[in-house]
Structures are given as structure tokens and as C-alpha cells.
Amino acid sequence: MTYAASMSQEPHRIEILTADAGPDLLAAARALLGEYRGHAQVAAGPGFGMARLEREIAELPASQLGPGRGLLIAWLGDLPAGCVAFRPLPEVLPERATELKRLWVREAARGRGVAEALVAGVIAEARALGHDAVYLDTEPERMPAAMRLYRRLGFVDCPLYRPSDVGVAAYRLSLTA
Numbered sequence: 001m002t003y004a005a006s007m008s009q010e011p012h013r014i015e016i017l018t019a020d021a022g023p024d025l026l027a028a029a030r031a032l033l034g035e036y037r038g039h040a041q042v043a044a045g046p047g048f049g050m051a052r053l054e055r056e057i058a059e060l061p062a063s064q065l066g067p068g069r070g071l072l073i074a075w076l077g078d079l080p081a082g083c084v085a086f087r088p089l090p091e092v093l094p095e096r097a098t099e100l101k102r103l104w105v106r107e108a109a110r111g112r113g114v115a116e117a118l119v120a121g122v123i124a125e126a127r128a129l130g131h132d133a134v135y136l137d138t139e140p141e142r143m144p145a146a147m148r149l150y151r152r153l154g155f156v157d158c159p160l161y162r163p164s165d166v167g168v169a170a171y172r173l174s175l176t177a
Helices: 023-044 051-058 114-128 144-152
Strands: 002-005 014-018 070-076 079-088 099-104 133-138 156-158 167-173
Touching: 023 070, 023 079, 023 099, 051 099, 070 114, 099 114, 114 133, 114 144, 133 144, 144 167
Parallel strands: 099 133
Antiparallel strands: 002 014, 014 070, 070 079, 079 099, 133 167, 156 167
């Protein structure tokens, strides 16, 4: 499935594709998730466990495919610019919900609408699934630009929906209003 988002202030078209759409997208997904892993390890410091993410990268595309889950890749012109994963949250919430995970935009593509297009893609997927909300967790102190984006899109604070590290906060976007 293809999503296209055109940001009026952006001279280049941002195209959002699912990572299962071919070998080039799979290679881009591996590279982008590897960059995300490197950023998360540096930011979190030594000893931060990345075993789950390592498995996800190694098992692509299977790790990101299945009912209610996927990995979206943003292309800015001819270059992969970012990615975001999503999955259902039936085991931890009483409502039908999607979790937004692993949002990453390459530094050269930041400030050009890529993150917003990726989040919009997840929201569209969640709506297509008939979900009531999109949830995410993040570290607000470390990611102020992401927090501004989430707030602008309507995400609000909510209780943590699973155990998390210190400094992590959870956010929810209602899709039913």
C-alpha cells in the first residue's frame, strides 16, 4: 500500500511506502532501523538493551508484518528519509489501539515534513483497522521536536500502558472524536 503526503512548504514530494513492497524498500528499512538503533544506543548510554530491535532488524520483513502491524518508509525524492513501525496493542489496553514505534528521520531530511507524513501514515493505518486510538511512548526531555509534532497532531498525555524506563512518558491520540 502506498501513502503520499505533499507538504505545502516542501518543494519535494514525500512518498510513504510499506516496507514489504520490494527488496529496495527492505534494504532501506534495514538501514533506517540500524540508524535508529545507533541513535538510541548513544542516547541511552552503555548497557542499554537493544536485543528486541536487533531481532526485528534481522527478521525483516517478517518482524514487521502481520495483522495490524507494519513498517512505513518515507522517501524524499529518490532517497529514503525515515521510517516508523506500528503494531496493535490488544494485550495491554481495553480498546482497539495501534502503537506507533521507532519513528526515525534522517538528519538531512528533518524539518521537511517527513515525520508528520510518517505519523499520518500510521494514523491512516489505525483508522483503516477500525482502531479507536494511537498510542506511543517517548522521552520528552530528549525529543522536544517530536513532542511538538505529537502535540500539534492532537496526542495527549496518558498513563504508561506498559512498564517503561525512567523518563519515558506515554501519549494517546483518539481516532473516535
